[in-house]
Amino acid sequence: MRVLITGATGLVGNALTDLLLSEGISIHYLTTAKNKLKSTPGKTGFYWNPEAGEIDESALIGVDAIVHLAGATISKRWTDSYKQEIIESRILSANLLFNLLRKNPHEVKQIVSASAIGIYKDSLDTVYREDATQKDDGFLGHVVQKWEESIDKFKILGLKTCKLRTGIVLSRNGGALPQMAKPIEWYVGAPLGSGRQFMSWIHLEDLTRMYLFALTQGLDGVFNATAPNPVTNKDFTKMLAKRLHRPLILPNVPAFALKLLLGEMHLLLVSSQNVNSEKIRNAGFDFKYNPLGEALDDLYPQ
Template sequence: MKILVTGATGLIGQELVQLLLANNHFVNYLTTSSKKIVSKPNYQGFFWNPQESKIDENCLQGVDTIVHLAGSSIAKRWTKSYKQELLESRVLSAHLLYSLLKKTQHQVQQVISASGTAIYPDSYTAIYDENSSEVEDSFLSNVVVSWEESIDQFKLLNLKVTKLRTGVVYSQKGGALQEIIKPIKMYVGSGFGSGKQQQSWIHLTDVANLYYFVIKNQTEGIINAVAPDVISNNTLTKLIADKLRKPLFLPNIPQFVMKLILGEMHILLFNNKNIVPKRALELDFKFQYPTIQKALDNIIK
C-alpha cells in the first residue's frame, strides 16, 4: 500500500512514517521545503505550498490513502496573525488536496485527517464520546470546526473520510508532557489553577498505531484519539514528581498569571474535558499505554 502523508516531519508524522515503513508500505510525503525532499524506493518527498496553491501532482501516483497531519503548532503565542496561520495551515492545505484530487485521475480511496478535541466544551461533569454534538464557542474550537468541514468535502468525491480528534500527545520526543516535566526536574513544578481540570491525553505510540489501524481497516467517521484514562492536572503533576523523585512545595499557579505569560494560549493549561475513546474500544483497538502510569513508566526513565 502507498500512503501520502502531510505533516510527515511533525511529532505524529515521524512516528507514523516510521511505522508504515517498518510494515513494508510505501510513503509519499509533502513538504514546503525543497531541502527536505528525499528520494528513496519506499520514501519519496514532493513539494507543495498551500499558501500559493502549489503542489506537485506526482505526489498522488500510486497512492491509496492520504493521511493529512499538516497544521501549524498551537503551542505558540496566539497573535492575530498567528491565529490566521493556525486556521489557514489546516484549511488551505485541505482545499489544495481536494482540488488536486478533483481534477486528477487517481486511485485514492480514503482521506484520514488529524482533528482536535478542542471542539468539545469545557465541563467538570460531561463525558464526551464521538456521538457528542456539543461544540464549544472558542477560537480553537472554531478552528477545529472549519478544519473538519474542509475534510468533509472529500466525501463529495466518494472517498472514505476519517477524522481523529487527538488529545494531548505524551512522548519522550517532545510535546506538552516534556514542558510539564522540565520545571518539576528543576524543583519549581506545580499544578495550574485548581488542578482539578481533567486532561484527555494519548501516548505517541498509541496515536501512530491508531492511524495505522484506521488505514488497514479503512475505518470511517470520527474517532477520539485519546487514552481511556483521563487525568487531572494535580494528579498528573504529582505522578510525574513521584516518578522523578522530586518534591512539590510550590502552590498551584493562578490562571491570571499564566494568562499574563502566555496570552490567550494559556487556556490550553486550564481546559477541562473528559473525553473517551468509545469507537476505538468498540473497534477493539489495543492501547499499549491505556493508563497514565504505564505511559509515564515508558516516557520517564
C-alpha cells in the same frame, strides 16, 4: 499499500512514517522545503506550497490513502496574525488536496486526518463522546470545526473520511510532555489553575498505531484519539513528579497568572475535556499504554 502524508516531518508524522515503513507500507510525503526532497527506500518526497496553491501532481501516483497532519502548532502565543495562520495552515492545505483529487485521476479511497479534542467545551462534569452536540465556542473550537469541515468535503469525491480527535500527545521527543516536565525537574513544578481540569492524553506510540489501524481497517467517521483513562491536571502533575523523583512544594499556579504570561493561549492549560475513547476500542483498537502510569513508565524508564 502506498500512503501520502502531509506534516510528515512533525512529531507525529516522523513516528508514523517509521511505523508505516516497518509494516511494508510505502510513503509519499509533501514538504514545503525543496531541500528536504529526498528519496529513500519506500519513501519519496514531493513539493507543495498551500499558500501559493502549488503541489506536485505526481505525488498522487499509486497512492491508496492520504494522512493529513499538516497544520501550524497551537503552542505558540495567539496573536491575531498567528490565529489566522493556525486556521489557514489547516484549511488551505486541505483545500489544495481536495482540488488535486478533484482535477486528477487517482486511486485514493480514504483520507485520515488529524483533529483535536479542543472541539469539546470546557467542562469538569461532561464526558465527551464523538456525537457530543456541545461544541467549544472559543478560538480552539472554531479552528477544529473549520478543520473538520475541510475534511468532510472529501466525501463528495467518494472517499472515506476518518478524523482522529487527538488529546495531549505524550512523547519525550517533543510536544507537551517535555514542557510539563521541565519545571518539575527544576523543583518549581505545580498543578495549573484549579488542578481539577481533566487532561485526556495518548502515548505517541498508541497514536501512530491508531493511524495505522484506521488505514488498514478503512475506518470512516470521527474517533476520539485519547487513552481510556483521563486524569486531572493535579493527578497528572503528581504522577509525573513521582516519576521524575521530584517533590511538589509550590501552590497551584493561578489561572490569572497563566493568562498574564501566555495570553489567550493559557486556555490550553486550564480547559477541561474528559474524553471517552470507547468508539475506537469497539472498532477493535487496543491501547498499549493505559493507564497513565504505564505511559510514564515507558517514557521515563528507571
